[in-house]
Amino acid sequence: MGLFNRFSFSRDMGIDLGTANTLVYVSGKGIVLQEPSVVAIDQKQKAPLAVGEDAKKMLGRTPGDVVALRPLRDGVIADFDTAELMLKHFIRRVHEGRTLVSPRIVIGIPSGVTGVERRAVMEAAAQAGARDVYLIDEPVAAAIGAGLPVAEPTGNMIIDIGGGTTEVAVLSLQGTVLSESVRVAGDELSEAIMQYMKKVHNLVIGERTAEEIKIAVGSAYPMDDDEGVFMEVRGLHLLSGLPRTVTVKGPEIREAMAEPLSVIIEAVKRTLERTPPELAADIIDRGIMLAGGGALLRGLDTLISHETGIVTHVAADPLSCVVLGTGRVLENFKQLERVFSGHSRNL
Numbered sequence: 475m476g477l478f479n480r481f482s483f484s485r486d487m488g489i490d491l492g493t494a495n496t497l498v499y500v501s502g503k504g505i506v507l508q509e510p511s512v513v514a515i516d517q518k519q520k521a522p523l524a525v526g527e528d529a530k531k532m533l534g535r536t537p538g539d540v541v542a543l544r545p546l547r548d549g550v551i552a553d554f555d556t557a558e559l560m561l562k563h564f565i566r567r568v569h570e571g572r573t574l575v576s577p578r579i580v581i582g583i584p585s586g587v588t589g590v591e592r593r594a595v596m597e598a599a600a601q602a603g604a605r606d607v608y609l610i611d612e613p614v615a616a617a618i619g620a621g622l623p624v625a626e627p628t629g630n631m632i633i634d635i636g637g638g639t640t641e642v643a644v645l646s647l648q649g650t651v652l653s654e655s656v657r658v659a660g661d662e663l664s665e666a667i668m669q670y671m672k673k674v675h676n677l678v679i680g681e682r683t684a685e686e687i688k689i690a691v692g693s694a695y696p697m698d699d700d701e702g703v704f705m706e707v708r709g710l711h712l713l714s715g716l717p718r719t720v721t722v723k724g725p726e727i728r729e730a731m732a733e734p735l736s737v738i739i740e741a742v743k744r745t746l747e748r749t750p751p752e753l754a755a756d757i758i759d760r761g762i763m764l765a766g767g768g769a770l771l772r773g774l775d776t777l778i779s780h781e782t783g784i785v786t787h788v789a790a791d792p793l794s795c796v797v798l799g800t801g802r803v804l805e806n807f808k809q810l811e812r813v814f815s816g817h818s819r820n821l
Contacts, residue, residue: 486578487568488800489561490615491595493546494637494660494767496526496560497794498568499801505794506568511637513556513563514542525563534680548657549584549612549639550591551598561602576605580803582796584639585611585815586655592815608814612636613643613653615799616765618810620789624648625809629753630760633742633778634796635659635768640738642745644753648812652748656741660768662734663688670730671709675720679709688771691724694735695773695780700724735774739781746782761785765795 488499491511498507509526516523518539524532532542545556565577579599583592592609599607616634617624624630624645634641637660643653664684671677671684679687691705703724711718742762749757762784764775769792778786789795803810 485569486580486804487565488580488582488797488804489564489599490582490612490794490797490800491546491557491561492636492796493544493549493639495793496564497797498564499797499804500568501801501804504801505797507564508794509564511546511560512542512544513560514540515556516540522559522563525560530682533682547638548661549636549655550587551594554594554598558598558601561598565602565604576603578606578608578804579604580608580610580800580814582612582615582800583609583815584636584655585613585641585643585650585653586639586657606817606819608817610800610803610813611641611643611650611653611815612639612796613641614645614650614813614815615797615803616641616789616795617643617645617763617799618802618813619795619798619800620763620765620792622763624813628760629749629756631745631749631757631762633738633762633764633766633769635738635764635766635771635774637661637767640741640766640768642741644745644749644757646753648810651750651753652745654741654745656737658734658737659766660685660688662737663692663731663768663771666734667692667727667730670726671707671720671722672712674726675707675722676712677707677709677718677720678712679707683707683709687722687727688731691722692727692731693724693772694728694731695777696728697724697773735777738768739778742778742782746784758784761787763787763789765789765792767793 486501490497510530512529514524514529514532545553551557596607617632622630630645640659644651667684775786
């Protein structure tokens with residue numbers, strides 16, 4: 475009876491454990507949680523103060539004894555204990571505080587991670603209470619979530635641009651034919667904006683402000699309304715040491731992001747160069763699919779089309795592609811069992 479109780483509240487879960495955001499899909503319910511991957515910890519008490527959205531508001535704004543952490547960097551776990559704590563919190567929230575749960579969990583991870591990094595993710599999920607942990611490469615999950623026919627013998631190309639990694643993959647017959655993972659993505663674009671503001675405007679800004687600039691005025695390719703796009707940015711002036719406001723325009727932010735964007739474009743070109751001719755022909759017919767939060771950068775699809783000569787589409791819901799893919803795999807477990815890249819059992 476005890477074992478029945480333990481599993482009776484259990485709901486299978488799909489998790490997109492992202493550098494910037496964590497999304498959770500619950501079998502039969504859909505996406506139930508979308509929160510920033512941030513944990514605020516009280517260093518005196520050694521206890522978590524906030525997780526997710528509440529913790530993100532504290533980034534760069536905490537007193538000395540409170541630290542707001544992002545436990546994942548470049549798509550992998552950088553702080554194991556904090557990542558485990560965050561996972562536990564999210565699993566408990568999804569199960570409405572019940573502790574007697576041991577769900578089966580499918581987690582999307584970058585395709586370029588090492589065996590040690592894969593084990594760290596499985597271990598963190600197991601410690602957080604998972605009964606079975608399955609890993610799926612993010613480009614595969616994103617392609618399934620974006621509705622690409624990955625089970626068919628045709629070439630599908632997906633570019634998944636997250637917070638820490640950009641994944642470029644060619645898929646066919648439920649498998650990855652070839653893939654490339656570069657640790658340049660949304661975080662590096664924000665970092666490039668921070669460096670530009672410091673170098674050109676002598677203004678020191680934080681991570682959150684850089685992200686706001688990227689969303690409000692950033693673009694990857696010249697747009698028709700470029701000249702009319704501007705934003706007032708507040709920060710600390712380097713020379714006077716006092717707060718100051720400067721106005722930035724769209725074209726200069728595009729110039730600031732040019733270098734990390736060129737790294738992503740080169741990864742796409744390298745993958746296309748290595749693609750077998752039959753699959754390359756399919757990709758020319760079907761186009762390239764863009765997923766992940768980075769796909770929301772204005773003009774990125776146009777830039778990739780311009781650089782590769784292949785039509786590029788943005789997925790209907792790019793932010794949710796990976797977690798929707800993990801959910802579809804959960805709900806069609808037997809048909810899609812071959813897509814997993816790792817499995818561990820906790821019982």
